[in-house]
Each structure stands twice: as structure tokens, then as C-alpha cells.
Amino acid sequence: MKKWIWAGCMLLCSFAARAQDADNKSTDTDSKSTSAGYVPVVSGGLGYVYNVVGGVPTLLPQIDPVLLVPFGSHVLLESRTDFTGFFERRNGTGDYTGEIFKSVEYAQLDWLASSHVTAVAGRYWLPFGLYPERYQALWIAVFQDRPITGAIGTPNGSGDGGQLRGVAAQTDKFTIDYAAYFSTHSNTNELQASRVAGGDGSIFFPDKHIEVGGSYQRLLEGHEINSGALYAQWKPQAIPLDVKTEYDRSFYGQGYWVEGNYMLSQLPVANNLFKNLQIGLRSQQFDPLNGGGHGLPTVNTQRVDIALNYYFRDNNWRVISNYGRQFSSGNDQNVWNVGFTYRFLWPLWPGRK
Amino acid sequence: MAKQRLISKKTVLVVLAAVGVWIGAAGLLAQSQSPEAAKPAPQAAQASDTDRGEKVFANNCSRCHKPPMTIPPRITGTVVMHMRVRARLSRADEQALLRYLAP
Numbered sequence: 001m002k003k004w005i006w007a008g009c010m011l012l013c014s015f016a017a018r019a020q021d022a023d024n025k026s027t028d029t030d031s032k033s034t035s036a037g038y039v040p041v042v043s044g045g046l047g048y049v050y051n052v053v054g055g056v057p058t059l060l061p062q063i064d065p066v067l068l069v070p071f072g073s074h075v076l077l078e079s080r081t082d083f084t085g086f087f088e089r090r091n092g093t094g095d096y097t098g099e100i101f102k103s104v105e106y107a108q109l110d111w112l113a114s115s116h117v118t119a120v121a122g123r124y125w126l127p128f129g130l131y132p133e134r135y136q137a138l139w140i141a142v143f144q145d146r147p148i149t150g151a152i153g154t155p156n157g158s159g160d161g162g163q164l165r166g167v168a169a170q171t172d173k174f175t176i177d178y179a180a181y182f183s184t185h186s187n188t189n190e191l192q193a194s195r196v197a198g199g200d201g202s203i204f205f206p207d208k209h210i211e212v213g214g215s216y217q218r219l220l221e222g223h224e225i226n227s228g229a230l231y232a233q234w235k236p237q238a239i240p241l242d243v244k245t246e247y248d249r250s251f252y253g254q255g256y257w258v259e260g261n262y263m264l265s266q267l268p269v270a271n272n273l274f275k276n277l278q279i280g281l282r283s284q285q286f287d288p289l290n291g292g293g294h295g296l297p298t299v300n301t302q303r304v305d306i307a308l309n310y311y312f313r314d315n316n317w318r319v320i321s322n323y324g325r326q327f328s329s330g331n332d333q334n335v336w337n338v339g340f341t342y343r344f345l346w347p348l349w350p351g352r353k
Numbered sequence: 354m355a356k357q358r359l360i361s362k363k364t365v366l367v368v369l370a371a372v373g374v375w376i377g378a379a380g381l382l383a384q385s386q387s388p389e390a391a392k393p394a395p396q397a398a399q400a401s402d403t404d405r406g407e408k409v410f411a412n413n414c415s416r417c418h419k420p421p422m423t424i425p426p427r428i429t430g431t432v433v434m435h436m437r438v439r440a441r442l443s444r445a446d447e448q449a450l451l452r453y454l455a456p
Contacts, residue, residue: 034448037427038434038454070431078435083420112434115443135438140418167443206412315419335382345421347428 040348041068044080045139049320049339059087059096060339064105064140079107105132105158115170120163120181125192126155127165127179127200127227128215128247139343142280142307143322145335147257149286151216151295152294153227155194159183168201172286176205177213185221195221202231209235225251240265253296255286261307282306282324301328305335316343400414406453409446429455 046063049183062084069077082105087098100152108122125133135141164180170176178201183194184348197220202213233244240263247256257291260284282305292298305324317340324335416421417440424432429451436448 034430034451034455035426036430036433036451038430039427041428041435043373043432068431068435070434073434075435076431076438078438110434112437112440112444115445118436118438118441134417136444137418165438167441170443171443175441175443204416206408210411211414211416213452233416238413311419314422316421342405343421345424345428345432347425350427 001006005240029142038070038073039350040070041345042066042342042348043254043345045137045341045343047138047320047339047341049337051337051339053335054333055183056092057089060099061085062086064138074112076110076112077108078110080105081262082271084250103157105136114166115163116166116168117164118166120165121161122124123158123160123193124181125157126159126183126196126217127163127181128198128217129200129248130226130231130233130244132157139316139318139341142259142278142309143282143324144263144307144337144339145305145322145324147246147255147282147304148297148301149246149253149255149257150252152248152255153198153215153229155196155219156192158193159196160186160191160193173205173207175206177202177204194219195199198227209237214297218286223251227251250296251290251292253286253288253292254303255284257282257284262346276311278307278311280309281305283341297328299329299331301326303335317341366400366415403449403453403456406449406451409442410453413440413442413446424454426455 001084039253042065044064044066047061049060049150051058053173064080064082066080071077082103083100085098087096089095090097104123106122106124108120108124110121125136127297129149129152131146136146137262138144150297159181161181161183163179164177166177168176168178176190178199180199181288182197183193183195186193197215198215198217200213200232201216202211204211210232212232215227217227219225220228227248227250229246229248231244231246233242235242238336243258245256245258249252255270259280261278261280263275264277264279265271267274282303284303284305286297286299286301288296288298288300302325302326306324307320307322307346309321310319319336319338319340322336326333326335374387410420414436433447433450433454436442442450
């Protein structure tokens with residue numbers, strides 16, 4: 001086994017040296033003209049959410065520190081750990097009691113070999129659909145609850161293994177991106193992962209601010225199933241709006257969500273107040289297949305949500321609120337939450353200014 | 354916990370070989386047709402590159418979230434490298450961004 005791994009590594013190194021060389025030739029002269037520093041960073045988000053589902057309240061304190069350690073300008077070690085508390089009232093009316101759950105969401109070594117190839121090794125967020133890679137972060141998500149279809153294509157949320165990603169082709173008019181990955185099975189605490197292989201590709205039109213993509217994944221253990229997603233997002237520059245949508249399908253069900261978020265900065269009255277206020281609308285529909293389950297509802301479910309978020313202090317702080325109504329056979333319920341989120345970004349040591 | 358056989362030797366070899374070939378091919382491709390390879394001389398590129406950096410920032414950095422208005426220069430390289438991975442940006446876009454954010 002060892003022998004093969006060494007052979008593989010040697011092969012990788014030789015190719016990588018070649019790829020890096022190609023980039024260095026054309027960019028090293030340019031890098032001299034920037035004062036950008038590569039000091040390690042601790043960033044991430046923290047928040048506190050009071051969540052009520054069907055009349056039952058829970059308190060959800062959360063902190064997600066992200067550690068970024070660069071080795072030169074081509075290799076980056078990045079990790080993110082999630083600590084989420086889950087506190088409910090004892091017997092429905094007593095004191096709040098609960099526990100804090102910890103999980104390593106990613107701990108990966110990225111080697112930015114060239115525009116076309118970044119090789120990733122370690123634990124990484126599975127690149128499937130728009131979540132979790134883009135919108136899972138506490139300080140990014142407009143709606144704190146992930147979409148109903150969130151469990152499709154993300155067994156255990158993260159994968160342990162390798163990934164290649166990068167730009168497949170780029171012109172002034174569009175960029176085509178790809179990611180291809182393989183994850184092994186792991187039962188290790190906090191690093192649990194399923195044996196899966198998959199890929200994601202998207203095309204981005206920068207002038208039109210439109211992105212369209214698709215993901216595919218095959219589970220390579222137990223009941224081997226395929227999962228797929230199609231997604232699109234549009235963020236016009238003329239109006240402070242962003243619209244995104246995703247359709248997901250797996251053996252256990254299919255569904256879609258559509259989300260539109262608008263900053264009220266164009267309101268002619270009390271602009272100072274409204275420019276930081278965001279209103280979000282989301283609609284979802286899910287139909288189980290083959291009994292559903294596996295993190296998905298077992299009955300047809302629809303849900304509509306409205307969010308009202310207020311951003312302040314360089315968008316680092318937010319007061320968030322969300323009201324939703326979920327409709328599913330005989331069990332309609334209200335879901336709402338209020339809370340705050342904070343994004344932090346700190347150099348690990350002073351370094352040059 | 355019992356030790357599990359996760360992947361066979363053959364799979365490891367096939368995956369590594371595929372990875373190697375992919376990287377090699379992409380390296381060659383990068384050499385022959387990457388956007389940065391076709392760039393004009395540094396001085397001439399300077400002004401248009403700052404514009405490009407601004408454009409890359411405007412087009413990309415609010416795609417997924419509201420970027421902070423200020424990033425301390427000493428960590429700009431680290432953050433942009435992280436975002437290059439996350440947002441799958443090209444090296445040329447990364448360089449233009451660095452020059453725009455930390456001239």
C-alpha cells in the first residue's frame with residue numbers, strides 16, 4: 001500500500017511542479033507590485049438564535065472558528081470547527097438544559113497549483129449544490145434553517161479524501177468552474193464521512209452576474225444511490241437583489257427552493273435606517289420518493305419563509321429574524337427565530353502593515 | 354472499532370494516476386492557454402490591471418456574501434487565497450484582486 005502511495009505522490013509532485021512553474025513564469029513579476037501579506041488568520045462567525053418550531057423553543061448559541069495558515073502563496077491550510085449548543089426546556093416548561101455539539105467541518109490542505117487545478121486533501125465540505133460550501137456559514141445565511149433538500153448530496157456534510165477544483169476555462173464573458181472529489185468512509189468521531197465520489201460544475205457570466213451549475217454524486221456504500229442538483233443564482237448590480245434557486249433529487253426524494261433577498265437601500269425615506277435592512281423570501285417544496293427519510297421528510301412538505309435582517313458595523317454584525325410556515329400532511333406548523341450573528345477576521349500575529 | 358478495509362491498492366493507484374494525469378494535462382494547458390500567459394508586459398498591464406481588480410472584486414466578492422469593506426493588508430494575501438479556493442478564481446483574477454486590495 002505504502003509503495004503505491006509514494007509512487008502516486010512522486011507522480012503528483014512532478015506534475016504539480018510543472019503546473020506551478022507555468023503560473024510562476026507569468027505572475028511572479030506581477031506579485032512584486034502588491035503589498036498583500038500572508039499572515040495566518042482566525043476568522044469565522046458566532047451567533048445566538050432563539051428558535052421556535054411548532055411552539056417548542058430552543059436556544060442555539062454557535063461559534064465557528066476558521067483557521068487559515070498559508071505556506072507561501074500556493075499552499076493553504078484551512079480548517080473550520082463548529083460548536084453549536086442545543087438547549088431546550090426541561091419537560092417543556094422547566095429550565096433550559098442541553099449540550100454543545102462539536103464537529104470539524106473542514107480541515108484541508110489546498111495546493112493552488114495553477115488556475116486550472118487546486119488539489120485539496122483532508123476533510124472538506126462536499127461541493128454539492130449551493131449549500132454548504134457557499135451559504136452554510138452562520139454570518140452568510142439569510143435564513144438560518146438550511147433548505148429541506150439540504151440533506152441531499154451531503155451525507156455527513158463533509159468528505160474525507162481528495163478533491164480537485166479550479167477554472168476549466170475562462171474568457172472575458174464567462175468562467176467555467178469544476179470540482180471533482182472522492183471521499184472514503186470514516187466512523188471516527190467528528191470526522192465521520194461516507195464513501196462517495198462526485199463532481200460539480202458551473203458557468204458564471206460576470207457581466208450578467210448569473211451563475212448556473214449542476215452537481216452529481218454517487219454514494220459508494222450500503223444502498224448505492226445517485227444524487228443530483230441543478231442550481232442558478234443571479235445578482236444584478238443595478239438593484240440590491242439576489243435571487244437563487246436549486247433543484248435536488250436523490251433516491252429518497254426530490255425538491256426545490258427559491259430564495260430572493262433585497263436590501264432596502266433604494267427606499268427614499270429614512271435611507272440611513274433602511275439601507276442596512278434586508279428582506280428575504282424563500283419558498284420550498286419537497287416530495288419523498290421510496291419512503292423518504294435519511295434526513296429528509298417522509299411526507300410531501302411545503303414551506304414559505306420571510307426573513308428580516310439588519311446589518312451594521314461594516315456588515316460584521318447582524319440582527320436576524322425569520323418567520324416560516326411549514327405545510328405537511330396534517331402537521332402544519334410555524335417556525336420562527338430571532339438572534340444575532342457576528343463575523344470576525346483577525347490576523348494571528350501583527351506581521352508587516 | 355474494527356479496522357476496515359476502506360480502499361483497495363488498485364483503487365488508490367487508479368485514483369492517484371488519474372489525479373496525476375489530470376494535473377499534468379491541466380499544467381500543460383495552463384502553460385499554453387491560461388489567461389495570465391497571454392498577458393501584456395507588466396508596466397502596460399498595471400493600469401488596466403487595477404481596473405481588472407476592481408471588476409473582479411465587484412463581480413465576484415459579493416456573489417456569496419457581503420465582503421468586509423476593509424481587509425488589513427497583512428492578511429489580504431491569505432484571505433484572497435482562501436477565496437480563490439472557495440470561489441474557484443483564476444490565478445490572474447487573484448493577482449488583479451491583490452493589486453486592487455493591497456496596492
